Amino acid sequence: MTADTVLASTPGGMPAAPVKARRLSTPVILLLVAAGLLAFSAVRVITGADDITSSGAVRAALASAVPIGLAGLGGLWSERAGVVNIGLEGMMILGTWGGAWGALTFGAWGGIIAGAVAGALGGLLHAVATVTFNVDHIVSGVAITILAFGLARFLSSLTFANMAGGGDTQSPNVPDLPRISLPGVSALDGVESKHWFLVSDMAGILRGLLTDVSVLTLIAIALVPLTFYLLWRTSFGLRLRSCGENPQAAETLGVNVYRYKYYGVVVSGALAGLGGAFLSMVASSIYREGQTAGRGYIGLATMIFGNWRPGGLAAGAVLFGYTDALQLRRGSESVHALLLLIAVILLAVGVWQIVRGTRIAGLVSIALAAPVAVWYFTTDQIPVEFVQAVPYVTTLVVLALASQRLRPPAADGQPYRRGGG
Amino acid sequence: MKRWDLRRVLPMIIAPIAALVLAALVSSAALLISGKDPLEAFSAMFDYAFGPNSGPDVTTEILNKATPYYLAALAVAIGFRMGLFNIGVDGQSRLGILAAGALGAASFLGVVPGPLRVVIMIIVAMAVGAAWAAVAALLKVYRGVSEVISTIMLNFIGGAIFAYLLTTERLGVKAVGGEIVSTPLLKSDSWIPGMSLFAGTANKMFGFAFVAIACGIAYWFLVGRTRFGFDLRATGLNPSAAVASGVSPKRMVIATMLLSGGVAGLVALPEVLGRDHAVTTSTPALGFTGIAIALLGRNNPVGIALAALLWAFLDVSNLPLDLLDIPKEIVTIMQGVTVLAVVVAYELAARVGRRQQQRSVGAATGEAAIVTLGIPAAIAAKLGVEAVSAPVEPPDSTAPTDPTVPGKHREEQS
Secondary structure (H helix, E strand, O other): OOOHHHHHHOOOOOOOOOOOOOOOOHHHHHHHHHHHHHHHHHHHHHHOOHHHHOHHHHHHHHHHHHHHHHHHHHHHHHHHOOOOOOOHHHHHHHHHHHHHHHHHHHOHHHHHHHHHHHHHHHHHHHHHHHHHOOOOHHHHHHHHHHHHHHHHHHHHHHOHHHOOOOOOOEOOOOOOOOEEOOOOHHHHHHHHOOOOOOHHHHHHHHHHHHOOEEHHHHHHHHHHHHHHHHHHHOHHHHHHHHHHHOHHHHHHOOOOHHHHHHHHHHHHHHHHHHHHHHHHHHHOOOOEOOOOOOHHHHHHHHHHHOOOOHHHHHHHHHHHHHHHHHHHOOHHHHHHHHHHHHHHHHHHHHHHHHHHOOHHHHHHHHHHHHHHHHHHHHOOOOOHHHHHHHHHHHHHHHHHHHOOOOOOOOOOOOOOOOOOO | OOOOOHHHHHHHHHHHHHHHHHHHHHHHHHHHHOOOOHHHHHHHHHHHHHOOOOHHHHHHHHHHHHHHHHHHHHHHHHHHHOOOOOOOHHHHHHHHHHHHHHHHOOHHHOOOOHHHHHHHHHHHHHHHHHHHHHHHHHHHHHHOOOHHHHHHHHHHHHHHHHHHHOOOOOOOEEOOOOOOEEOOOOOHHHOOOOEOOOOOOOOOEOOOHHHHHHHHHHHHHHHHHOHHHHHHHHHHHOHHHHHHOOOOHHHHHHHHHHHHHHHHHHOOHHHHHHHHOOOEOOOOOOHHHHHHHHHHOOOOHHHHHHHHHHHHHHHHOOHHHHOOOOOOOHHHHHHHHHHHHHHHHHHHHHHHHHHHHHHHHHHOOHHHHHHHOOOOHHHHHHHOHHHHHOOOOOOOOOOOOOOOOOOHHHHHHO
């Protein structure tokens, strides 16, 4: 229905070339992680920006990555079933209210459930509109976001306004979920504060990842492999994904496409709601209006960044969560330090591309490295406003450079009517 | 074909009314659950907006609120007519107004006469809005990036640039003793005067409202009466048919996004030129509101105007609800439900319309019978259709055919 179909079919447009699946094997991934670690500690030692690998930054990055990742997982479930879910933001808003209200009424675990249920109801509404009534997916998502904002406000004026310490736009303090630490790890504090090359960095990262971790964080992390297992290793998942790839074919094989689309979208809402509950219960232990601050959209971006796969999505969530976290920890200097890393990476990629024979791409990369390096050496920090924009710029750059390699579900966003094939 | 086929128009009129009724019912239910009287709430809202006491004041305020809404919705509607989602009205309008506001107050333009400066501001706001939209257009055309995602990202990036530039170190100034950062105040010769509409109020309608109305007329003319508008609608309705008839989709995407972004650049001008006379950090963001109003108004210039007025009425008239101890957020719920209900209602109306069209096509299958007999329709018409088709029962026997007018049903299908 949109101009996309036209653009895809023009001869001048980018041909939908079959993407060569270059799967990363475990040793390669481990090598990449090790190289990344080395690069980060080198940058830290050279620039003196201690916060880029401190345990506090890592912990904050994990906490920022969880809601983004949950929203992204939500988007994944929905889009794999063929329904574009731009209402993730709205479902997250419902989740923030649900989490806070549930936690205040039924205790912390009740908050998790209430948040997920509130988000799932938003998802159900989206499913009714898009699947049953065939409303355009984007339109429905926009409407749900508008509705969710008003609904959360209305509900909190009914509930939180009557509680001590609460008001129309914020709740009283929400009971916290239990936090877990791996015993013994906190002893690494001494090592981290020495600022040794590599050793202190590893200590900081381990401390950040293994101490004082909320239960909901663990649940969220577990949901990534669980999603992969359910969607790619079970017949349920195969059916659900077939609805996103070719619903007519699925229909001929006896799959109830409507039902699987409903499953996908409702689970999507529940995950987004869980992300919202994390914001109001764990990240800030209070419900505040406007708390989601566009994280639903970043989640959507993460899903695209991760090429509609759980692993890539998790990597994207960590990346965006990390930039988000650096904002709070002397972001201007930390991100400035990372400019050096970006320049070096661009240079390396450029040289590699020239060696491989793609000269133009290589020269472009090297040409891009120069201004980044100049930027690094001529300034001391990056304006904090630009630090906030990092996830969005990254997404645009990734989309611009790699959109031909991305492969969304084939029937994503297309209307489907039973027997209409 | 008759231009106003009642059977097709009627569902399209009933749909928004049904959606409004549903929205009123849902919000009434929400009020009843919270133990309030919905009728009391609605009558208080109406009384506040149109009653003798506060009416003149508040009605003017509604009109003033509706003006930027109208512009934002027009910007969205231009894209919608081609099947493009410009969700980036927010970022486009912010950057546009910041550039216009900073330039309009700049000292080197001080010698330029006021009205000319207003024209320069309008042009700059449109150009910057269009340029920001062009980023999304180029990404779509050359890199295949969906404009839905790119415009959302550009909104946030635009917001960051806005916040970066509107600080006291750069374009902003701080009023003496105040905390609000804004661009320098515009000289009074480039303010657009307001118009008193009603007796008994000091409130004036924005003069810029006439520019908004002119934009609406221009939109109607461009989309409905020009070659470009025809191509635009054709691409929106059936992309592959449009391409087959020689429309270049790339050019259309770029032109449409530029137009949409240009109108988006105007969104904040009514308030800046007519009331605030400076761009502040609180200059409103209207992205999603514009989308909702365009949907509500069915991309029709008059429909959008009505929808903008309705939206503004709901926004403004919720003030007295606080006095009745009714949560005024009920209005936001009403807005959300209206949008959702209206898109569902239009979808259902379109389905009813399609079914009726199919039925009339079914009724026309007298002609199909001729084809099955091996005689091309045009020749059959010359030969005299009655003789051939009379004995053949049309497949859909519920709808009667009219074999005496052979050309009629063919026209209906086209």
